[in-house]
Amino acid sequence: MLTYGHSGVAAIALATDIGRRLLAGPAAEVPPAADDQEPGSPEPAA
Known part of the structure; x- marks a missing residue:
C-alpha cells in the first residue's frame, strides 16, 4: 500500500472517507427531530 506514494x-x-459516509448512511445527516416520525411516515428527502 505504501509503495503507491503520496x-x-x-x-x-x-x-476510506467515502466508505465511512456510505456506512453511516443518510441517518447521520437527518436532524434529531426526524426520530419522532411515525414508522409509516415518508422519510425526508436527502
Missing part, C-alpha cells in the same frame, strides 16, 4: 495514500484516505 497520491496512493490520498486515494486510500479518500476512499
